[in-house]
Amino acid sequence: MTGGTISGMVAPDLRPLGPSPAAGGWSAPGVRLAGPAPFTEDALTVVADARLDNRAALAATLGLPARAEAAAVIAAAYHRWGEDCPARLDGAFAFALWDARARRLLCARDVAGVRPFFYRAAEGALAFAQSAQMLADPAAVPRAEAIADFLYGRVLDAESTWFAGVMRLPAGHSLMFEGGRCRIARHSRLAPAPYDPARPAPETLRALLDAAVAARAEGGERVGVLLSGGLDSSTIACLLRDQRKALGAPPLPVFSMMFREPQRSNERRHLDAVLATGGFAPTVLELDGYAPLQDFGGLLVATGGPSLSPNLACMREVVAAARARGVEVLLDGHGGDEVVSHGYGLLDELAARGDWLTLLGEARGAADNYGRSRFALARRVALRAGARRRDARIIARLLTPFDREAVPDAERPPAHLLSRDFLAESRLAERLRAAPRPEAAGGEAEQHRAVLADPLQPYAFEVHAGFYGAMGVEARYPFWDRKVAEFCLGLPASEKLSRGWSRLVLRRAMAGVVPASVLARRDKLDFTVHLARGLVHHHHEQVMDLVASAASPLAPHVDLARASSLYAKIAANPDAAPGRAVQMIWRAVSLGIWLESGCRAAQIEREAAA
Numbered sequence: 001m002t003g004g005t006i007s008g009m010v011a012p013d014l015r016p017l018g019p020s021p022a023a024g025g026w027s028a029p030g031v032r033l034a035g036p037a038p039f040t041e042d043a044l045t046v047v048a049d050a051r052l053d054n055r056a057a058l059a060a061t062l063g064l065p066a067r068a069e070a071a072a073v074i075a076a077a078y079h080r081w082g083e084d085c086p087a088r089l090d091g092a093f094a095f096a097l098w099d100a101r102a103r104r105l106l107c108a109r110d111v112a113g114v115r116p117f118f119y120r121a122a123e124g125a126l127a128f129a130q131s132a133q134m135l136a137d138p139a140a141v142p143r144a145e146a147i148a149d150f151l152y153g154r155v156l157d158a159e160s161t162w163f164a165g166v167m168r169l170p171a172g173h174s175l176m177f178e179g180g181r182c183r184i185a186r187h188s189r190l191a192p193a194p195y196d197p198a199r200p201a202p203e204t205l206r207a208l209l210d211a212a213v214a215a216r217a218e219g220g221e222r223v224g225v226l227l228s229g230g231l232d233s234s235t236i237a238c239l240l241r242d243q244r245k246a247l248g249a250p251p252l253p254v255f256s257m258m259f260r261e262p263q264r265s266n267e268r269r270h271l272d273a274v275l276a277t278g279g280f281a282p283t284v285l286e287l288d289g290y291a292p293l294q295d296f297g298g299l300l301v302a303t304g305g306p307s308l309s310p311n312l313a314c315m316r317e318v319v320a321a322a323r324a325r326g327v328e329v330l331l332d333g334h335g336g337d338e339v340v341s342h343g344y345g346l347l348d349e350l351a352a353r354g355d356w357l358t359l360l361g362e363a364r365g366a367a368d369n370y371g372r373s374r375f376a377l378a379r380r381v382a383l384r385a386g387a388r389r390r391d392a393r394i395i396a397r398l399l400t401p402f403d404r405e406a407v408p409d410a411e412r413p414p415a416h417l418l419s420r421d422f423l424a425e426s427r428l429a430e431r432l433r434a435a436p437r438p439e440a441a442g443g444e445a446e447q448h449r450a451v452l453a454d455p456l457q458p459y460a461f462e463v464h465a466g467f468y469g470a471m472g473v474e475a476r477y478p479f480w481d482r483k484v485a486e487f488c489l490g491l492p493a494s495e496k497l498s499r500g501w502s503r504l505v506l507r508r509a510m511a512g513v514v515p516a517s518v519l520a521r522r523d524k525l526d527f528t529v530h531l532a533r534g535l536v537h538h539h540h541e542q543v544m545d546l547v548a549s550a551a552s553p554l555a556p557h558v559d560l561a562r563a564s565s566l567y568a569k570i571a572a573n574p575d576a577a578p579g580r581a582v583q584m585i586w587r588a589v590s591l592g593i594w595l596e597s598g599c600r601a602a603q604i605e606r607e608a609a610a
Helices: 055-062 070-088 144-152 201-217 231-247 268-275 296-303 312-324 336-340 345-353 356-370 374-385 390-402 420-426 428-434 444-453 456-470 482-489 504-509 528-548 560-572 579-596 601-609
Strands: 007-010 026-028 031-034 039-041 044-052 091-099 104-109 118-122 125-129 173-178 181-186 223-226 252-258 280-286 329-331 474-476
Touching: 026 044, 031 044, 031 091, 039 070, 044 070, 055 070, 070 091, 070 104, 070 173, 144 420, 144 428, 144 579, 201 231, 201 329, 201 482, 201 504, 223 231, 223 312, 231 252, 231 268, 231 329, 231 336, 231 504, 252 268, 252 312, 268 280, 280 312, 296 312, 296 456, 296 579, 312 456, 312 528, 336 444, 336 482, 336 504, 345 356, 345 374, 345 444, 356 374, 374 390, 420 428, 444 456, 444 482, 456 474, 528 560, 528 579, 560 579
Parallel strands: 223 252, 223 329, 252 280, 329 474
Antiparallel strands: 007 031, 007 125, 026 031, 039 044, 044 091, 091 104, 104 173, 118 125, 173 181
């Protein structure tokens, strides 16, 4: 059901603007399409990396066999609906379709952006690939804006990449290339499903998740699950375990990583509670003392440069263990927080009504999750409401003594390590002011939509696709099933946050399926303590060379005096280092290593693919 990596080019003389076609590729005068087994029929040729959730229904509508391959379904959909066909597709997909009669190339990416798609258009030619670095000029240097955004920890641009001229196709968009011109248009967006209060929301969500898990486990591949002690992965593992039991299948392979120290990051009791319910074949790796920069060059190649996902450094061993056991597909709980939503937009709804006592009570769930005082969170909500309500401004002042982070702007340290000159060059402050922030969108419905529409979501899928692909495993994400996402979007805030319990609908949906101790968790594992330990204990000299040396490749971009001071505090006591500080240093170090290599990841991958 999955087509594999696709790439190609349309150009009058096929100048080498992009990747060479892989074995099994297809070519015609002025056109090259590469990907496993391109589908050709009449005047159409399709290469697709696709898993269609509505494949059977579409096949029936289009008069195809129920098990028709995804590329054949896409071709038939184009015959029926033309360039509107991407809106009819449901699932994870990126495809390119060449219409020889019209001399037209149609490309599209799924509504959530699960499958990557990048392109480069120049001088009447277009090249595309599922890796941005495959399209970059070997001599290209990263854009200043991309460096600044990365160091800040945000994805502010839905279309630009590290390299000038190499663009990403946004999630839910299609690209039409015809007559040497490129046109981008939205084909789909996630929309809230109608809410029916007469139907119990937990039961509906459970049925939808059960179907989403089943759909991603079909296809004949060997399937495993990444299992932590958290609610999202436990939900997926327990649902699939029960499905396999009903079919008489062997125990479900699950793969976990654990840390024994410090105790606050030890999830073993939650993992053991899940495993004790039976039906699993577990592989548990203890990763205390891991070295996050070990084989970092390989990680840079896989992810196309430094990424905002430091956890990948320790996930490599877990995914490698799954691959060694013959697993081809791993179900990943990524996106559970965003898709279900914690419901924190309810706090803004309460502030808008002036219901401050209820707000303080509901803030408990968010406070536990973020590891800060409920009074601090309530104060921030009151500050957002202050432009509209006088009582909100009063509440914010009253709560200030209880907010340890409430310091005047002039005394607050910057949330980044950018030097003053580079901050101006990259226009970061200006672009941050222009960028929407989900928490400022309004109530829960608006905030939830803003989170799912944030460019960070497809960016994360791009990073994951490179990471898992390099490991020889395909990742699938049941929480990002369209029906699940649109159902959750349509729920009122009270179904998500109530009496301090966030993501309440999921907790209720999994009652009797997931162990009660996991359902009752309010906290989340913070990996930054292990990241700090690893940097200090294994890579101290390398980090110092990057953040404290005037010869560092970071010098044009980073305030090295502040970076070295911040790292010194982390090195003095890694276990007590604030997570935000560790993340800032991690981003600087990973960027520095990439810049130090001359950003050779692009060239390395290009040579490996040749």
